[in-house]
């Protein structure tokens with residue numbers, strides 16, 4: 111018999127028919143004559159109730175029906191007379207694929223702390239919470255591709271390994287095949303990377319942007335969606351060493367077009383989650399954060415605020431708040447400042463734009479005031495910065511001037527500068543941190559709980 115997924119049984123119950131389900135037992139209650147089990151196969155948050163007439167099964171099978179065991183059950187699907195579920199399965203045959211010792215199985219029915227679950231990341235996908243998170247993670251990945259596809263964007267694959275050394279050093283992981291115990295040295299005693307795999311130092315990418323720009327200057331509208339790596343040693347609830355980033359890049363977009371796209375995309379994604387994944391959100395809302403669904407709805411309903419950086423500084427200076435980091439024009443906004451703007455002052459998502467050029471990257475377009483660049487950050491309640499983007503500097507002379515002023519190795523940028531020499535175009539783009547989006551969407555307080563296997567300083571076990 112063909113296996114049915116539990117989600118499809120709820121969607122259109124074949125009542126009165128024989129069906130087969132496979133999955134993991136969430137609970138099992140035994141009575142003298144009947145036993146009840148809850149099976150989940152991950153297709154939905156919903157479990158299927160299994161009713162077993164004890165007299166039909168041997169002792170050993172009944173004994174192995176414990177929390178965590180993996181089973182295949184065939185029987186008759188009926189409308190449930192009990193409260194709490196519309197359908198149940200009256201078991202006729204039971205196969206135990208994998209028993210699970212109830213004494214030692216770490217994920218018993220009682221609620222575990224999120225910290226404990228991080229220590230059992232190999233098993234936490236089986237918990238109700240991580241089932242919800244993983245389904246929502248998939249939904250958002252799918253939604254991102256759908257959003258861009260429907261707008262005529264093309265998905266480009268930018269490299270994971272970069273040897274161009276363009277992206278700002280410091281926080282990059284090195285990729286090498288050299289023998290670390292005895293690397294070849296040059297006559298100055300430094301590691302000789304010309305003997306390395308790529309003939310030069312190579313790193314894991316911190317962003318696909320520069321490569322995405324190359325594609326946008328041919329296909330007009332493109333995006334990348336891939337893993338990025340940052341060796342920043344910041345043990346925060348908002349940073350991972352390996353995270354996924356969505357980076358659209360659009361020819362002929364100015365900063366305001368860029369902001370409009372970012373807003374449209376975020377609202378599309380959150381609406382999609384509310385419309386198509388409500389039961390997962392509902393569980394997370396009830397279990398962890400009762401403000402979650404109201405917060406998501408408010409983002410879908412109210413337009414984002416646009417606020418010039420200079421005005422944001424004014425607002426913060428007049429806020430009467432005492433911040434840990436002081437506020438002054440020219441300094442970057444800290445998380446506490448961002449959250450004040452979003453949560454207290456505007457009470458909705460805010461896009462701050464036109465930042466001082468000295469705190470932003472070389473490729474951002476210089477404004478006519480000589481002090482600011484056409485940068486924008488989208489700030490969200492609870493998570494702070496979720497998107498960083500800009501209009502890119504398309505003027506060859508201005509770009510080169512910036513590279514020199516910032517003391518960057520000009521020779522490494524020849525190919526990037528070439529795009530400004532041949533058919534340059536005004537263009538813009540941004541980076542959305544996928545896990546920041548998911549922390550917002552799921553209400554999880556820690557970014558380590560929205561990626562299956564988090565990489566953070568000292569942590570790469572699973």
Ligand code: ATP
Nearest residue numbers: 340348349350351353495496497498541542543546
């Ligand atoms: P932050 O100041 O919050 O550390 P950033 O300004 O360094 O972020 P960008 O270089 O602008 O980040 O990257 C674009 C987006 O990628 C950010 O808006 C954020 O959503 C996400 N992001 C950046 N660093 C991380 C990280 N270490 N872990 C998870 N997401 C990140």
Ligand code: MN
Nearest residue numbers: 487495497498
């Ligand atoms: Mn940023």
